[in-house]
Amino acid sequence: MKIAVPRERRAHERRVAATPDTVKKYIGLGFEVVVEAGAGLESQVSDELYINAGATVEADLAALYRGADVVLKVQRPLVAGEGELNELALIPKGALLLGVLSPFNDPESVAAYAAAGVTAMALEFVPRISRAQSMDVLSSQSNLAGYRAVLDAAYEYDRAMPMMMTAAGTVAPAKVMVLGAGVAGLQAIATAKRLGAIVSATDVRPAAKEQVESLGGRFVMVDSEETREAETAGGYAKEMSDDFKRRQAELVATTIKTQDIVICTALIPGRKAPTLVNDEMVASMRPGSIIIDLAVEQGGNCTASKPGEVVNVGGVKVVGHFNVPSRLAADASALYAKNLLNYLTPLVKAEEGAPAGLALDFADEILAAATLTRDGRVVHSAFVEQAE
Numbered sequence: 001m002k003i004a005v006p007r008e009r010r011a012h013e014r015r016v017a018a019t020p021d022t023v024k025k026y027i028g029l030g031f032e033v034v035v036e037a038g039a040g041l042e043s044q045v046s047d048e049l050y051i052n053a054g055a056t057v058e059a060d061l062a063a064l065y066r067g068a069d070v071v072l073k074v075q076r077p078l079v080a081g082e083g084e085l086n087e088l089a090l091i092p093k094g095a096l097l098l099g100v101l102s103p104f105n106d107p108e109s110v111a112a113y114a115a116a117g118v119t120a121m122a123l124e125f126v127p128r129i130s131r132a133q134s135m136d137v138l139s140s141q142s143n144l145a146g147y148r149a150v151l152d153a154a155y156e157y158d159r160a161m162p163m164m165m166t167a168a169g170t171v172a173p174a175k176v177m178v179l180g181a182g183v184a185g186l187q188a189i190a191t192a193k194r195l196g197a198i199v200s201a202t203d204v205r206p207a208a209k210e211q212v213e214s215l216g217g218r219f220v221m222v223d224s225e226e227t228r229e230a231e232t233a234g235g236y237a238k239e240m241s242d243d244f245k246r247r248q249a250e251l252v253a254t255t256i257k258t259q260d261i262v263i264c265t266a267l268i269p270g271r272k273a274p275t276l277v278n279d280e281m282v283a284s285m286r287p288g289s290i291i292i293d294l295a296v297e298q299g300g301n302c303t304a305s306k307p308g309e310v311v312n313v314g315g316v317k318v319v320g321h322f323n324v325p326s327r328l329a330a331d332a333s334a335l336y337a338k339n340l341l342n343y344l345t346p347l348v349k350a351e352e353g354a355p356a357g358l359a360l361d362f363a364d365e366i367l368a369a370a371t372l373t374r375d376g377r378v379v380h381s382a383f384v385e386q387a388e
């Protein structure tokens with residue numbers, strides 16, 4: 001069984017889907033691992049480290065993919081017309097493709113996997129059940145993004161975060177507000193607290209209150225019956241009513257004008273991110289304030305944010321970095337690679353004396369949730385209709 005680990009080719013992507021640690025584990029499971037030359041460089045993993053771990057390093061991409069049973073990716077492969085080459089065309093028919101495939105961002109890619117005869121699994125669809133915690137790529141990457149968002153804010157902020165009482169005068173602590181208290185938001189709260197800021201946060205899920213407060217943040221929220229129903233069985237937020245949105249906008253508007261830094265992390269799976277900060281609210285902040293929009297690539301929580309840009313709106317810097325986990329590529333790759341290993345390991349069946357093989361039980365709730373295509377067909381319920 002051969003695992004292929006290509007270099008990521010999409011813009012702003014510095015991560016890699018396997019590390020020397022996970023390579024060793026795959027080899028222990030009976031796999032042969034081939035890594036594209038230079039694939040780990042931006043995550044501080046040299047070719048030599050992969051070779052020392054037992055992998056083969058291959059510079060020729062066609063040779064890398066030839067005969068691969070499993071392809072480990074961070075982002076979805078390039079298809080015809082998307083970039084320097086068509087990676088999908090190189091993946092052998094019948095191979096298992098694992099990655100954060102973002103099918104909602106590119107529904108046509110799902111049909112392309114089916115047509116290519118690839119068994120495509122989107123790791124971000126793995127359900128948040130206890131058994132799958134160690135496979136949870138959303139958590140491992142969002143956690144780092146929440147941390148980095150605060151450091152990016154501190155970097156852009158022309159003031160200090162903690163209170164400093166010095167002989168030359170007192171520096172006031174920064175006031176930080178975090179919008180959305182999921183995995184990224186909670187890590188942002190913890191990081192801002194560690195830097196000495198005064199932190200508040202909001203969410204639509206009442207369960208977030210206790211978590212925010214346990215980190216020393218103040219929880220502010222619209223008082224509405226609707227919030228009782230705001231959380232899906234999977235723990236995610238739902239789209240709220242227009243009335244709730246109006247009341248939430250009032251709450252954010254009154255709070256935000258007293259804040260120095262706003263960290264936006266609110267998302268609704270499969271939908272555009274909710275708009276929480278409008279132009280008027282940005283204008284109400286004092287010059288020198290910072291807004292970090294982690295949701296910028298999903299449409300943004302802030303109307304002024306632009307993907308990949310730091311925009312100055314009347315002295316307020318609105319930061320919309322691409323792919324924030326990739327800004328901590330070494331740690332993000334290490335955790336992501338471990339998530340993939342934890343996903344793949346239970347799928348490996350080794351019979352005594354026989355080489356390792358894959359046994360895919362598509363009735364299993366984890367595989368059922370993650371599998372987009374198999375046997376030349378689109379099988380994920382969210383995309384079946386589009387394919388017909």
Ligand code: NAD
Pocket residue numbers: 128129130132133136138139142179180181182183184185202203204205208234235236237238240265266267268269274276
């Ligand atoms: P996410 O990235 O989908 O969204 C980020 C946050 O934005 C969420 O807390 C969401 O409630 C919030 N949000 C959405 N719309 C909003 C709005 N209009 N205003 C304010 N906030 C809004 O969420 P996530 O970080 O992936 O976490 C989702 C849930 O999953 C959380 O309850 C988390 O604790 C839970 N979780 C469970 C596990 C597990 O059990 N294995 C692992 C990780 C996360």
